Amino acid sequence: MSHSIEQPNSFTWQRAVIKVGSALIAPDGQGCRTEHLLALAQFINASRRQGKEVVLVSSGAVAAGRNAMPIDGKPTLAQKQAMAAVGQTRMMANWARLFDFPTAQILLTHGDIRDRDRYLNIKSTLRELLAHQIIPIVNENDSVATEELKFGDNDNLGALVALVAEADTLMICTDVDGLYDADPRKNPGAQLLTSVSDVSRDIMALAGGSGSTVGTGGMLTKLQAAKKASANGIQTLIVNGHKTSSYAALGQGQVPGTLFHPALSRSKAKKQWLRHSLKAKGKLQIDSGARQALVTRGASLLPVGILSVEGHFAAGDALEIWHDSELLAIGLSLFDADDLTSIKGAQSQQVEALLGYASHDVAIHRDDLVLL
Ligand SMILES: Nc1ncnc2c1ncn2[C@@H]1O[C@H](COP(=O)(O)OP(=O)(O)O)[C@@H](O)[C@H]1O
Numbered sequence: 001m002s003h004s005i006e007q008p009n010s011f012t013w014q015r016a017v018i019k020v021g022s023a024l025i026a027p028d029g030q031g032c033r034t035e036h037l038l039a040l041a042q043f044i045n046a047s048r049r050q051g052k053e054v055v056l057v058s059s060g061a062v063a064a065g066r067n068a069m070p071i072d073g074k075p076t077l078a079q080k081q082a083m084a085a086v087g088q089t090r091m092m093a094n095w096a097r098l099f100d101f102p103t104a105q106i107l108l109t110h111g112d113i114r115d116r117d118r119y120l121n122i123k124s125t126l127r128e129l130l131a132h133q134i135i136p137i138v139n140e141n142d143s144v145a146t147e148e149l150k151f152g153d154n155d156n157l158g159a160l161v162a163l164v165a166e167a168d169t170l171m172i173c174t175d176v177d178g179l180y181d182a183d184p185r186k187n188p189g190a191q192l193l194t195s196v197s198d199v200s201r202d203i204m205a206l207a208g209g210s211g212s213t214v215g216t217g218g219m220l221t222k223l224q225a226a227k228k229a230s231a232n233g234i235q236t237l238i239v240n241g242h243k244t245s246s247y248a249a250l251g252q253g254q255v256p257g258t259l260f261h262p263a264l265s266r267s268k269a270k271k272q273w274l275r276h277s278l279k280a281k282g283k284l285q286i287d288s289g290a291r292q293a294l295v296t297r298g299a300s301l302l303p304v305g306i307l308s309v310e311g312h313f314a315a316g317d318a319l320e321i322w323h324d325s326e327l328l329a330i331g332l333s334l335f336d337a338d339d340l341t342s343i344k345g346a347q348s349q350q351v352e353a354l355l356g357y358a359s360h361d362v363a364i365h366r367d368d369l370v371l372l
């Protein structure tokens with residue numbers, strides 16, 4: 001088996017997606033409480049003071065809206081969607097009370113992340129919010145996403161958000177200490193696994209369903225999320241959000257639950273993705289100043305350094321970046337071929353006038369660019 005029962009490992013992180021399950025928001029299965037969120041909010045505050053960045057993925061809309069719509073028996077899908085609509089605002093108000101900096105709501109469906117234009121917009125929005133020290137709080141758009149409410153879960157959403165947000169860490173806060181070798185609610189002798197290096201079939205087979213009335217996926221969706229994150233160079237932690245000691249340990253760089261190691265480094269994962277999963281749709285020639293900025297400063301590519309644009313491509317497509325006869329880098333363009341041709345060589349402040357609309361001031365953001 002590829003797992004081990006060891007002493008807690010230490011770990012470091014810089015940008016985390018923290019996923020908070022319904023059980024922590026609504027411990028009684030309905031309404032919204034702060035009981036289990038205070039210690040987490042303090043941890044987030046302290047982490048931000050150290051310059052770390054956090055995106056929250058918060059469940060709990062359905063549970064938070066449940067007592068506004070008393071019904072007999074199991075709610076129908078439409079009733080759950082209505083509960084989510086009521087509960088989402090309550091849940092956001094609950095979070096806002098815990099932070100002394102602004103919070104922002106982002107509601108997503110899986111379809112939004114699959115659509116290239118929407119994906120780019122989500123990415124840019126997250127980037128801007130983080131740059132302005134605002135904490136994005138993401139949830140599924142339950143009221144519009146039929147199949148998401150039926151099959152969707154915020155653990156897998158958390159992994160996708162970690163990818164879009166370029167996070168190095170996914171922390172899943174739940175009501176259990178981590179991954180056990182059997183569901184601890186049913187097996188009192190179950191052992192906690194502190195470190196998992198490969199989310200193999202053996203590991204997947206350990207997962208049972210949700211133990212609470214409000215949780216959606218149980219341990220299985222957490223393992224799916226960890227697998228996805230790991231394949232993209234992101235580490236995942238499952239921690240018990242019911243225990244304040246979890247956050248104290250995290251604050252000291254210790255792992256209080258289960259740590260899933262990334263399968264490869266983030267830069268390698270990104271390089272593989274850009275190199276092998278995406279076919280370049282165009283070519284840019286850049287000048288020596290831009291080459292210098294990319295290579296020595298890891299800077300974004302500005303329109304001013306672009307000498308020529310070749311190919312038919314849309315915003316979001318991969319482009320090769322050349323300097324003379326040297327293939328330097330691959331990156332995702334923020335503009336389509338026509339717009340990039342119009343703004344090549346221009347100063348960033350001229351972009352709006354040239355295109356006729358306000359847009360990005362870089363052509364390829366440094367996070368979307370790998371040097372070869
Ligand atoms: N192997 C396992 N190890 C730990 N917990 C497990 C395991 N299998 C199933 N579970 C259950 O998963 C639950 C957590 O998932 P869930 O109820 O969906 O929480 P959340 O609302 O935080 O997503 C635990 O309370 C536990 O009963």
Ligand SMILES: N[C@@H](CCC(=O)OP(=O)(O)O)C(=O)O
Nearest residue numbers: 022059060061062153154216
């Ligand atoms: N989007 C739903 C929660 C879905 C979900 O995955 O819940 P959970 O298993 O508690 O993380 C809501 O806000 O109620």
